[in-house]
Amino acid sequence: MESSELQRITSWLIDGAWSSKAPAEMTAEACERMVAAGLPLWRFGIFIRTLHPEIFGRNFIWREGEEVEIGTVDFEILETPEFARSPLRVVFEQGLEVRGRMEDPRSKHFPFFDDMRAEGVTDYVATPMQFLDGSVHATSWTTRHPGGFTDDHIAAIHAIIKPLARITEIISLRRTAEMLLDTYVGNRAGARILGGQIRRGHNDTMQAAIWLSDLRGFTALSDRLPAETVVEILNHYFDCQVAAIRGHGGEVLKFMGDGLLAVFPIDEYVGDAAHVCTRVLEAARESRASVEALAYPVGDVVERFRFGVALHVGNILYGNIGGGNRLDFTCIGPAVNLAARLEKITGRLGRTVVASEMFANVCRHDWHELGEFPIAGFSKAQRVYGLTEETPVAMA
Structure with a gap:
């Protein structure tokens, strides 16, 4: 990715991604901008932990040429074998980055990688995304590019993480406020407050x-x-x-x-x-x-x-x-x-x-x-x- 194109994307995020009106739109536009700038993304995921009595977190999954999928998971996921063997568990619990080159025998193996390999993925990166309050959230980046991500690609991902974290945190805080008000005073009163x-x-x-x-x-x-x-x-x-x-x-x-x-x-x-x-x-x-x-x-x-x-x-x-x-x-x-x-x-x-x-x-x-x-x-x-x-x- 050229440094000028990377700077345009980070500036757009820092400025509030105003051209996107909803989190799903922001996710899609950010990914499309990165692909246009030369980052060979095939799938991108952002995973946000929430302050909610029933919901552990929300996720936004983008795939090239598809609509962004929005999902929620409850706290029961923490007890499932899938989460126990997931690279995201390492990110959430240890705050560490996980890299998986599909054809590199030295890469740590997760069952999730088998699914990715079957879809033609060559490289996977899960990165921690830290909010100002110290809480750790996660992003995942996958590619089908032959040979996987290059060092320049990984550097670009790292450069995007911080501005992405700031705009995501702002959106998350507003949603958290809405959910807390809905939980404690009701949705109609919460909207008025x-x-x-x-x-x-x-x-x-x-x-x-x-x-x-x-x-x-x-x-x-x-x-x-x-x-x-x-x-x-x-x-x-x-x-x-x-x-x-x-x-x-x-x-x-x-x-x-x-x-x-x-x-x-x-x-x-x-x-x-x-x-x-x-x-x-x-x-x-x-x-x-x-x-x-x-x-x-x-x-x-x-x-x-x-x-x-x-x-x-x-x-x-x-x-x-x-x-x-x-x-x-x-x-x-x-x-x-x-x-x-x-x-x-x-x-x-x-x-x-x-x-x-x-x-x-x-x-x-x-x-x-x-x-x-x-x-x-x-x-x-x-x-x-x-x-x-x-x-x-x-x-x-």
């Missing part, structure tokens, strides 16, 4: 269906079981709801002990309140079935569980609330307060699902009026509705 809504007083009014639930008998459960067991039970219990809520368009805003607060936004301009509330009810039914099926063995006893969920619809204030530099992105308002009060009524009535009069009027399903109940903080008693399909269960 990342978009600049970070000051107290940044809030909006939104119409939404409100979901507020908690686990029956949680206090007694916490008293008689070890804390670690209680946490594990709570995780399984929340799994029963979160998948259904998100699958039907809702966003989980907060876990409060055994309580869960979620909202399902309503587009008042479209007028889809009935559709949204119908999906909320579907999510409630799915969660009810999942919780009823949940069985957790503790010694000789199998614990079974019940929960209650209150459904309401109304306007909420959605945004930053807190003191000083410690804020919470959440929702408040009379509608949320009413949902919280209704949730307590589920236990008194032995019901799993109860709805406010407003929710029942919007979501016209087979509701049964359970009566009027005085609600603390509200001047008028509120009509409460339950599903006809449910049989009340006496609460101990």
Whole structure:
């Protein structure tokens, strides 16, 4: 590769690779530029470790003449024989470069090389790519060029690694911020925070269906079981709801002990309140079935569980609330307060699902009026509705 062409590529990366709008596009354009400059690449891979509770890392694989493949791997890969015998393990764990000339008997052998050799690869290089925080990520470079990479080719690869690491780190940090916000505050709130809504007083009014639930008998459960067991039970219990809520368009805003607060936004301009509330009810039914099926063995006893969920619809204030530099992105308002009060009524009535009069009027399903109940903080008693399909269960 000519030094002038190499400098153009490194400058493009340092300048932010502005001609590419997404990581896959940046990967493809970088590889195409390197090939055009004389680096005989056939396959290139970039492997980024992520800060995510379920995903170990992401990878972008470019092959000449093909679309960039994007993949994710979970933490289970660390226990697989494939990873144990992979050159990338050496890169990740030891921070060392791995070189494999396919026809050189002195090269260290990895099973992966057999696959590469079968595809006509003559040379393979896996290099560490270090971020500023010291974390080690990886790139891999393969060629079908007769004789493999030359010394000049390897020098060019080494020259590209540092600027590639900087632009990759910037992209990775932004994605990490998005994932952490999604994990801890939800995707809708996360997008708003990342978009600049970070000051107290940044809030909006939104119409939404409100979901507020908690686990029956949680206090007694916490008293008689070890804390670690209680946490594990709570995780399984929340799994029963979160998948259904998100699958039907809702966003989980907060876990409060055994309580869960979620909202399902309503587009008042479209007028889809009935559709949204119908999906909320579907999510409630799915969660009810999942919780009823949940069985957790503790010694000789199998614990079974019940929960209650209150459904309401109304306007909420959605945004930053807190003191000083410690804020919470959440929702408040009379509608949320009413949902919280209704949730307590589920236990008194032995019901799993109860709805406010407003929710029942919007979501016209087979509701049964359970009566009027005085609600603390509200001047008028509120009509409460339950599903006809449910049989009340006496609460101990």
